[in-house]
Amino acid sequence: MRLRQSNMVIGLGAVFLLAPLILQAPQGVSEEGWRALGLLLAMALLWLSGALPLAVTALLPLAIAPLLGISPMATVAAYYSHPLIILFLGGFLLAKAIERWGLHRRLALTLLGYAGQSPGRILAAMMATTAFLSLWVNNTSSAMVLAPVAGAIAASQPEHPKFGAALMLGVAFAATIGGMGSLIGTPPNAVFAAHMSATYGIEIGFAQWAMVGLPTSLILLTVTWVVLARVSPGTPTAELTMSFDQDIGAMTSAERRVATVAVLTAMAWITRPLLEMVVPWVSLTDAGIAMVAAVSLFLIPAGDRDKLLDWDTAKTLRWDVLILIGGGLALAGLVERTGLAAWLGGQTPALHYLPTLALIFLVAALIVYVGELASNTAMAALFLPIASASAVALEIDPVTFILPVALAASVGFMLPVATPPNAIVFSYPSVTRTNMLRAGALLDVAGIVVAVAMGVLLGPLVFGEVSPP
Template identity: 40%
Template sequence: MPPASPPASPDPDHPPETARRGARGLRALLALSAGPALFLAVMALPAPMGLSPGGWTVAAVAGWMALWWLTQAVPLPATALLPAILFPLLGVTDLKATTSAYGHPLVFLFLGGFVIALTMERWNLHRRIAIRIIAVAGTQPARLTAGFMAATALLSMWVSNTATTLMMVPIALSVIAFVDGDDADDGSPPAPAKDRFARGLLLAIAYAASIGGTATLIGTPPNAFLAGYMGQNHGIEIGFAQWMALGLPVALVLLVAAWLLLTKVTCPADDLAQGPIQDGIDRAHDELGPIGRGEALTALLFLAVALTWMFRPLIDDVVPLNDTAIALIGAVAAFAIPVDLKTRSFLMDWSHAARLPWGILILFGGGLSLAGAIQETGLAQWLGGLFAEGGTMPLIAVLLLITGMVVFLTEITSNTATAAVFIPVAAALAATLGHDPMVFAVPVALAASCAFMMPVATPPNAIVFAAGRLDVAHMCAAGVFLNFAATAVIALAALYLVPRLF
């Protein structure tokens, strides 16, 4: 009988599963305990000179929340509930004042917008809009990329960036599959031009989803957060049309910059055969089928809401509506407009509405609660004073510094969390330096949505990365240039557009 083989020595490069699970558990425990530990450490120290005890307490809570948001030790919305627990407990504000932020009118603006967006998704209106735009763009690779970007950006102005990306990526993969053709059939790697086209198209969708969201107040949470914070703490109302006058030009410039970067620099594919591309577009178009009653009614409802938002200043004297009321009227109408009375089918029902991203609404409310406390306790002004040494710098340099810091920070943090922490500080810094708070706060809100490098930075980035045609190096190589471009464009918009619009 042959002697038993000695046990295999462990491979240091591939530790056993139990060791990996143990390491993950240790990291999770450290992340979970880091927030409360920082909170207790700050609370154990006396408040620094010039800052009230209440402001120091808010700083301790903000540090706890920032660490949990950064590490995602618990779900982001769960962290956003900490102000409702800790502020009344620690005597910062009472429960009523703290929780009122969770029911802010801007939270209900998002709620109404989400219902309308889900109605579009239920009847596939967003898919029809996207494919029609792509079909018009044509089959030349650069023009097709522009078509995908236009469709994605247009939808992400109204539908969540995540939902838009989830809908656009399968369409893109269908076109890419036709382009790969024989390469995909025999298992060989795609030709360089085909690979560049696939990478460029997927990155174009991710970038356009993030950029498009900056164009409207409901496109991405930081925009509405800014509106809520400025109205609540500075008495500045930001209307839907007013924001579009700023956000749309910024988005258009960034879309053009992203398109040029992808089609001319990092992923050119002009030598690609166009026949397979047309086949992919035709197949996607054929799958649409004829437009149905529900889809047509949804299109009319969406147009009515969007046009009322945009032209509200013209009808204010006749009908005193606000943007939140318009969104809620549209949402209720979706539940009331019948598609087929015989079957009691309506544009929206609760089984579909239950898919609302409630976590975003809680995150939004928690961020407003934290930001309000940062402002009311004097913490924002104190922090603004610390940064005021930059007052000798030219204004454009300060704006570039603020915008660039937020752009790169949001690569590793939630965009709403970043906005919640930095918008109050930026507004206070502006006041300290003698500038309009909007000039400093607007770049923070816009920059928080401009993370183009890392797969984990935004849901659109993660979704296209999961398609399997990109690696981190590809994303960083293209994204870092777009991050710098976004920094410059946003800073210039803050310098020249914001003072004229607000």
């Protein structure tokens, strides 16, 4: 965006912030809620337009909420140190150690070696590896690691351009889909968990989310493979002659130690309810487990001199993502605390005439298609509190409404700007805008259907019935 355009957008955002100070609040909404609406509109505008960096917009609640009397600084600042942000911080540090010692590349090339020469199996292996990595490291990192490997394979098959396109798109789409499978995989998952905790008092742990996230990822990953391999772009039926370097050498002691920490951390997350029964005097949380793992990486030696993780490596993690999550939580919290969410939910009487399932599909589709041009975290932060309040007003189980919203926020396959993994693979010559648009359009529809189906069917089973706040 050009400077003049961005200044105009920022100016319009300022108008949204100042208007509630001049205009009288509508009946039924508090002065704080009316001002929070101005903040909500300003942040939505800035997030959607990109006039400011996403993380800078995410800092606005800290600057504006106390200034406009919406909420005290101490209350707003607490959202930026929410336990889920600590969980993400620990996950990011573990991912940095994995990346530092090349464990992710070893895993990718090892699994690829088992795929043989079949194009379909190679695509499946590449997608499965990318999705698995995205459970633990952020989607962008997993795509950045696997894209060069996929690019080398695609370059070795110039006579099969469609296979190269399918392989590159498979990496991008699998990175996004894999992130849906774990609580730390992608920020919208954390935004949903934080909202459930703050609004309904329901704590969602790593294992609980996996009961919904993993089936969703597996189904969507399978659908994606079918689309890429059999529909668009498609893969050849004949076996390929592979000609790229797969030599990764013997596993180093540093790789083994990082792998041990990662496996133990995952096991602790999954078995935390059992561990709490065994050692009831210890306060165990997913965030605490992540911090134990992260600190241990700075203590465990990688060799004679280095530790598994040093600060020069750690300081390069995505701090902007942590700020963005904090800003999303702060905005959602302010909308909820000021009563704005309940007021907005009550402004939808026409929605009473829509069947519940149709309404959920409509909201999920809106999030997916708007999200093609905006941050998925921003979409979750903006829509979750409003969807939650609407569910209460419409007497719909909140989980069956807001879980599909959270899952749909991660769907975005059509455009290069929709997700960082899409942008990464779009830079390779194998991928064209037409390739991505055709496959992505089909998968956006599939993603909406899967998100709604899994949210409606699994949400109440896993999280139980939710009482209105």
